[in-house]
Amino acid sequence: MDDAIDHQISLDPGGRNCRPLYTAARETGGGPLVDRAADRLIAAIEPGATVLVSTGFPITPVDTPETDGPLGAAVLGRAVARLGAVPVFVVDSSTQPIMTAVAAALGLEPSRIVTPTAAETLLARDTPRVLVAVETPGRTADGSYRNMAGEDITHLVDGVDDLFIEAADRDIPTVGVGDGGNEIGMGTVNSAVETHIDHGETVAAVTAVDDLVVSGVSNWGAYGIVAALSLSVGENLLHTPDQERAMLAACVEAGALDGVTGQSTLSVDGLPSPIHEHLVGLLNRLCEHSLSG
Ligand code: MG
Ligand code: MG
Numbered sequence: 001m002d003d004a005i006d007h008q009i010s011l012d013p014g015g016r017n018c019r020p021l022y023t024a025a026r027e028t029g030g031g032p033l034v035d036r037a038a039d040r041l042i043a044a045i046e047p048g049a050t051v052l053v054s055t056g057f058p059i060t061p062v063d064t065p066e067t068d069g070p071l072g073a074a075v076l077g078r079a080v081a082r083l084g085a086v087p088v089f090v091v092d093s094s095t096q097p098i099m100t101a102v103a104a105a106l107g108l109e110p111s112r113i114v115t116p117t118a119a120e121t122l123l124a125r126d127t128p129r130v131l132v133a134v135e136t137p138g139r140t141a142d143g144s145y146r147n148m149a150g151e152d153i154t155h156l157v158d159g160v161d162d163l164f165i166e167a168a169d170r171d172i173p174t175v176g177v178g179d180g181g182n183e184i185g186m187g188t189v190n191s192a193v194e195t196h197i198d199h200g201e202t203v204a205a206v207t208a209v210d211d212l213v214v215s216g217v218s219n220w221g222a223y224g225i226v227a228a229l230s231l232s233v234g235e236n237l238l239h240t241p242d243q244e245r246a247m248l249a250a251c252v253e254a255g256a257l258d259g260v261t262g263q264s265t266l267s268v269d270g271l272p273s274p275i276h277e278h279l280v281g282l283l284n285r286l287c288e289h290s291l292s293g
């Protein structure tokens with residue numbers, strides 16, 4: 001069943017060429033990508049455990065985050081909260097109101113939302129059990145941050161790569177979700193990004209994670225992990241298509257833009273809301289069929 005989830009989330013209706021990255025991630029060993037990430041989370045989660053979830057990708061020329069990321073982070077955060085853990089969202093100041101609005105639209109209020117600097121303190125003081133990056137800018141080999149057009153966006157990024165590197169040094173597990181190759185976690189499939197993605201050699205992120213989920217839209221990767229978590233614990237932890245639309249409306253209302261078109265529309269990565277609502281409906285159907293059988 002987890003293979004079916006992987007298939008759903010790695011559809012590429014936006015023509016991003018994410019399939020070779022998916023294949024490369026799959027070749028790093030183990031089963032379906034969502035399965036590995038869900039297993040990692042289940043092993044790490046215990047009552048009261050802190051789970052750090054980062055997100056927020058800025059769009060040029062304005063420093064405004066895109067609609068891909070915050071929704072996935074919110075749904076994943078709510079799922080781990082339902083399993084007894086404490087989700088802490090790590091976002092820069094421009095993403096803060098957007099993350100707050102999206103979490104509230106999902107009924108996740110009040111939740112902890114911290115800056116990358118505060119997260120470093122948290123990592124030092126209050127050891128989180130696992131770190132998850134959902135559509136979070138990843139540093140490239142030359143130290144810069146790049147959007148998918150190859151533009152330098154370093155001045156807009158409050159990077160959290162060091163958080164993930166330090167976590168790895170301290171044997172704290174890390175999970176990453178991405179769709180393009182320039183996100184934290186894509187260091188795991190660095191050479192595939194360079195080979196298969198436009199501007200790959202410029203944009204390829206170098207920060208790796210223990211478990212990478214590659215999806216057609218990063219939000220979908222996070223939803224896929226929640227679907228796999230649902231099957232593991234025997235309870236549907238996903239959101240509904242109506243909640244998907246409500247979160248996206250809240251996200252856009254709070255100022256987020258479509259990362260592909262740059263427009264303030266009810267869309268993610270150039271795909272209008274109904275496509276995301278259908279994807280969420282499909283994942284719910286898969287989960288409920290499996291849980292009832
Ligand atoms: Mg992306
Ligand atoms: Mg995306």
